[in-house]
Amino acid sequence: MKYIPHLCILLGIFLVEVSTLLPSPLDDSPQMIEHQSKNIFKINIDEIEDAIEFASKYTGLMNRFENTIKSPTRIVPGTPAHASFLNLQPDQTAVDRGRQARLALKASCQLAYSTCFKEHMNLIECNENLQQMSFHNTSLGFICDHLDKKCSPEEELNSYRSIDGTCNHIDKAYLGESYTAYTRFLNPHYINAFEIPKRSVSKAMMPLPRKISSTIVNNENNPHEYLTSAFTQWGIFIEEDLSRFASTIMIHYNESIGCCDEDGLTFAPRYIHPSCMPIAVPLKDKFYKTKRVQCMNYVRSITALRPDCSMGHREQMNQATHYLDGSQIYGPSAEKSLHLRDIESGKLKTSIIDNKPFLPLHTDAKQFCMVNSDTDVCFKSGDNRVNFIPQLTVMQTLWMREHNRLAEELTQLNEDWDAETVFQEARRIVIAEMQHITYNEWIKYLLDTSNLNKIVKYDDFNKHIDPTVSNEFATSGIRVLYAMIPNIISLMDENNMENSTLRLLNHFNNPGIIVTHFDSLLRGLANQRAQKIGVHYSMDLTNNLFADAKFGYDLLSFDIQRGRDHGLPGYNFYRQLCGLPKVLEFKDLKDVMSKSARLSLSLVYKHVDDIDLIIGGLLEKPVDSLLGPTMSCIIADQFMRTKQGDRFFYTNTNQPKPFSELQLNEIRKVTLARIFCDNSDIGNIQREVFKNIDDSNSPVSCTDDSIPKLNLMAWNYGSEMYLL
Template sequence: MGGLLLGSTNIGSNRPDGSEMGLHSSSDSWSRTNALIFPMATFIFGFCLVDGTIVMTVTATVIKHLMLFRSNRRKKHPSRKRRFLRGERLEGRQLLAGDLGGYRHNIYDAEDVNDDGRVSAMDALLIINAMTREVSHDEGMFTDVNGDGRRSALDALRVINRIERGDVIPVDPDVEDERSWLIPEMPSEIRSIDGTGNNLQHDAWGSVGQTLLRSAPADYDDGIRMPAGADRPSAREVSNVLSGLNTSESLNDRGLSAFVYVWGQFIDHDLGLSESEEHGEAFDISVPKGDPWFDPMGTGEAVIPLIRTPVVEGTGTSVDNPAEQFNQITSYIDGSMVYGSDPVTAATLRTNVGGRMAISDDGLLPMDESGMVIAGDVRASENVGLTAIQTLFVREHNRLADEISVADPEASDEEVYQRARLVVIGLVQSITYNEFLPALLGEHALDAYEAYDASVNPGIANEFSTAAFRLGHSTLRDEVGFMSNDGRESKDEMELKDAFFHASMLEETGIDSLLKFDASVQAQEIDLAVVGSLRNFLFGPPGAGGLDLVAMNIQRGRDHGLSDYNATRQAYGLDQVETFDQITSDVELQQKLASLYGTVDNIDLWVGLMAEDHQHAASVGELTGLIIADQFQRTRDGDRFFYKNVLTDSEVESIERSTLADLIERNTSVDGLQENVFFMQVELRGRVILASSIPPNTMPSELREEEIRGVSGMAIELIDASGKLVDSTVSDQHGNYRFRALSETGDYQVRLSESGEAMDVLVAHGAERIRDLDFIVLA
């Protein structure tokens, strides 16, 4: 094969928004008027819509309804258009190597079943044909459009609905401007700050100070309050064996972004807090002799300090009355991390003017004398990513308050504050249930919302707060970065260990570049591997404040008397496992679990949950998914003030149209985010084409598929901005190739190995699908 003749691509230039040559993901071209039918939890109901468009108007009689948060995101990209993609002959297609890897076709464009760049009747026909064949799920992944683990008429209907809507939705910016977002009137009943009064029959349910619930019985060693696990290895030893792994290659196999842990921590701080007392009972973690980080001198006397969680007064007196822990904040998703869980805190955060909350002139949270931010939750300064999103929601509250005050100047400070608070809480709930949970658990993990159920206790389960929802610790990257709107680094990244309790750095960096970074990089996989900053340097170096978060998770489970993994499976209605390979298919991990625990009946709950093989179309295992789904379903159904229960249909639609990406862009200078910031999924693709099959003065994109001769077996490399080889592949029998192993945005180079000829590519956001990166070679 001869050398490279030329590189043909539609890149044209490195404009950050890619608009000149239309390189953005097809998903970016969908009208924002169709956003409501896209969230996973509600998509199935979109079949009854004629065109998927929801239009709201403001009547003359409702003068207090405001244009609340209309989307400006399309107007920021006025030249962005949907590309008409070239068709591909079905009979000539061959699966690319990437289809067999971690990424699956339908995470990019589910309805494009045959991956030809358009949605047509052929896609529906493929599903119908597949339904008549007995094929395994893995083999038929392309036809499982709605991600429910099976082929059915619903998959075909979803494709047909997309065809009926049309694959190209033109948008008139002037028409979009007229679509209003509605803000609710002053509610007749206001949600309390401390959670009391939500349930009219059980006034204290979900309020501050309630006992943590248990699905599995307490399993203290003495049956009363002595910590569990006395016959298990040290929690630090377990951490060293199972979590001290090389995590550089363990990125999330479904392309979840860093926002999965940023939002996870943010919402966790809305649901639960069980802080230890400063001078409480010690339950130190013994460190194995010679531990390279905590006992380098080999004394055998090192420990990692831990204080036991306080228990509910009057518990822990007998086997019939074991020790129980309690939640120190409300268990509702009620924005308590923004507004506080007690009246004193809530009052401290307000300016008492115009309904606004306290914020600095440069849009940052105020700080106390120790350099910690003043927020609704005491943990808001734990890391700069968390502080950034805390700041974002205070900005959103104040933006809303200003809108309300201008439109309704007679409204009191209290009225403005409560109306803005109502919307902010609704936004937090909507993003959690319509974006975050479907991304983490899959589309159908929770039952559809029907109505408020006064019989449901929304209290936090011990298994949830002390084990299952600590999965986010596995997903953190070991660095914190800063990115500009073009997807490139705006300043050098910093190690995660240096970002703990360092909120003051936001005075230099602001929050914009941090939020852009979180949307532009992939998270680590949800598994037992945890980065060194959390295992060895949590809040400081070993011996000077440094802790091991993995060991602390395990030790805290023992402190709370959590039942072991197998007993908890039974409590949640699952069959108990009998062998380690029923937990994980990873043979090495099976062996490590066996060496530590000896039996499947004595595994610490957090360890078992993190070891589980993941469920289909989800990033968690079977029991993990059940625990999290149970908690969020009870939190939702047992909340009388849940946004779908208190707002009108139009107000609900207004809330649900506002994605986290929208909220970020209207409160920062960040621009060009992908529609769903919980996923970072990028694809680069092209062909290696024989020059003799291209007529003079003709571009490959101008020809039909059958007119082009592709070259198979050509090696292509993907190089990042530092010159590191990210991935490599070979062209298939038609000359096609593609890359999906991009873990972050920025500058890349696609290089033909044989000749060294290359094309520069700028990936500006986390949903780029750049095609036509074609190499033309001589015979």
């Protein structure tokens, strides 16, 4: 009889993975419970090892299944599924750690089902208890090794931050490291408390993400009164720095997972991988019904170990470092960084095209971009999303050029520096410039005065502040900026006049246009109006994302589905967390939403607790900022912790090698306008590139003193300026 429970759990866990359509096995809906368990039990080591053995067997059983499906479900290059996978492709470290975390999750599930039922404890209480237990001192203890890292004296006193984020916090070396879990504001809402995506409070299925998107979103042009596309792209560039999701790949093979075929049709059940969570398209969808598309390929995010290597629910992995440290430029690991560097000069690698420096090129372009030939333009950087849209590629190129510009001048000023010192000093300045622009130039347009005051209040590092990026920020908060992307990309001439336009849908993961129109795209960033945050999404993002000749995807549907995959509670719970009253009916949302917004929500959701966080955030009325109160709360929290929890933040005077006051004064001069000028041939630009041109913000020459330039003599350690 010993193995009967295990057989039941094998079936149960398989259903956990493959289906979100089954009724909840719980009497208590997990999203209705937020409390600490009063029932405490202990699990002996034999029970834990039994669960680990079972999890290993379950993982082994997947081998034959994956071998059977890997050919029929292989993602076809050039399709929307392929482009989506490129943006979410896991690095090998993520794959290796993800497989370990998956084993830990399966062992936790087994313990819950076999032990908690015996203790007459519901799964939510069981999960809370398991979180107090660790895989240390078990046969799985080896998976905790990277979380147990101790900083050496050399690492503690290193003048430069590590590439992967380790040893920023000396006492907890892993804090902020790449390939670690996001943190959470609230416990996740999974049906079984561990990993099955939630159902409606009414026990019905949650509304289809595409149904929500097509009902609530309209594609009308809705330009902001004064903010430019540069504002939007800077926010997305910062998102790349702080957060990078990763899609699960096969457990036993380094193969991507297809959940729908190349025509958007659903696979037969026997080919559905347990990590599939495809986005179903409603039969009467006005756009997709003519294309006969049934589903969009969504694969669940890679599982991550809990930070203390404890047992418990599913967590998701961040492939980026959790610091604002240029990881999208330099890479999230020392290994990846080395591939991007010119070791002999301290510069970043480039490709020279038409006598201009661009990012290095892939030699097998069709594998990494939506292009027709392997010799077409397809760029490499520290982040796979570099080719997502042309404006983002331009931003990545600018900062590669800025690093190399600094490296070259630093080499001339300090002839005794070796290439490593040149690289690290240039990188250090680049990160400081990015942090300064974000906190002093960009964020003031995003947040209200109250939240801004909280962020600017502290400059010193606080070792008690956890900088880890929150799941809520990464999955919903910062994602609302995508609503600001216009459908049409403007190209501007030297007089800042539009001379031509590009359609967004023609340039997803196809960056070749920047080679011939780099300066025109840059001027477009500074002159074209951004859209307002809200439900006015670009048609090319909601219908034509990564479109091939047949069809494209819907970005907002993916954001909704990802929130459910990650177990985010509903918008109503975050309202309450951020100081608003929890509502009982849709009409009660009148404190932050218009009548039309409340009506549209009631048409797709059965209960206010079901409203997805990103949808609630998009529909909130702005309060003295671009955002409503809930998203402001989530985003402000992240930027506060990103600053205070970073020992190497540029203003912190207690780091091993702080910037001198002279150097800080130079960094404080930097604006994005100066970065544009120094790394392009645009000639002139307005001083505040996040604002449109007007009488108070008119274009000036790049040589004008009103766009101050950082003086690197402050880094010439033998100069009179430095010695003053």
